[in-house]
Amino acid sequence: MIPNLAASANKYFKHEKSILKALAEARKAITEAVKSGQTAKMLDAQDMVQKLLGSIKVVVESNPELKAAGVVTRLMEELRDTSDKIMYARRTLIDLSADYNRMRVTIPSNLVAKLFGFREEKGLTTPISGAHLEVSPEEMKTPKIS
């Protein structure tokens, strides 16, 4: 669902493609200016950004009901909720395994744990290497929901 939302949000953004182009140019100019270390160039870049901000404002003001806005906010909401869900799920796992491990080593529950050979729970492990870090071409395809 999220990739689809992102795709449709992008489509809406095409209307403002020209602005994006200008934005990219401005960014380029800024990095160049920073690299060269010349104050004059930096000032130029600053001017460019300010002009750009103005034109963005014009676009937003001329289309108060930017069609993109609805889709984008929806996308943001879904993203936030999904990340929250992942966060809570991870924390629940950490909390529960910590509680279990504490029970396993404290009197009197450790006696039962020893009797039945309860193992220590690892909790949340984040693998640093493995196949999950590589992306196969099949995974790059976006699932389409009509």
Added chain:
Amino acid sequence: MPENILNVYEQVERNKLRSALVIVGFIFFVVGFVWLVGQILQTDSSLIVAAIVFSLGSSLTGYFWGDKIILTLSRARQVSKKEYFDLYTVTENLCLAAQIPFPKIYVIKSPAMNAFATGRDPKHAVVCATTGLIEKLNRSELEAVIAHEISHIVGYDIRLMTIVAILVGMVTLLSDWIWRTGRSSGNSRRQKGNPLNLIIGLPVLVLTPLVAKLIQLAISRSREYLADASAVKLTRQPQELINALKKLKVDNFPLRSARSATAHLYITNPFKGSARGLSRLNHLFSTHPPLENRISALEKMI
């Protein structure tokens, strides 16, 4: 301030025990009172039977249908994920963290900022928020407030508070009714000649709401601190709850659909800003600890 520190399981057991005690105490109180009245008036035992039926009936109603009655009284409406995305998903996430089943979500249409939870156990629970709360808080602050309500559910506070709300409401209704019948028979005294009704009606009018109020007080004040602390344990963000409480403090809309019997259910006093909330006596008999104290207790956690 919270008296002694309880863990969640002790709290649950104590709340279950207290719920049972409140019901038993209520039945004894009503039956005993009616018996006393019967002794004075020399009536037959049918009055006591009526008292037993009334007290049993209202206790059972409070246990099984208390949540529905409270929601209807508060004019709350069940809502879907589409209508209130943030409220719905925030509750989903917190239930995941608290490991309880997903409760029903209700919303009260009111500019006042408030929220409450009701039901009899986590399987039959309801979380209710006002539209004012949803509009004026951001997602993190809403999460903190809902976490407070979820901790009421986890700790079985909802069972005790719902039963108390229904019984307090019943007692208020009954004392109203006795007072009225006492007065009307006082008017027709020339024909019947029964001033005793008035003599009994007066203490009933004064005493029963007072007793009910005291129970309500004893139950809700320290509970709010505990729920605040458990809410922070769920979200791990005391600052968001502090921000939310500060916004609640500034908000001055009284919640019209709140009754004095249901006031202790809400996260903050629903009568603030109205004439009922401003009186000194009401402050003394407040069902909620002052928000400043709750905020300073939370600030110690940062």
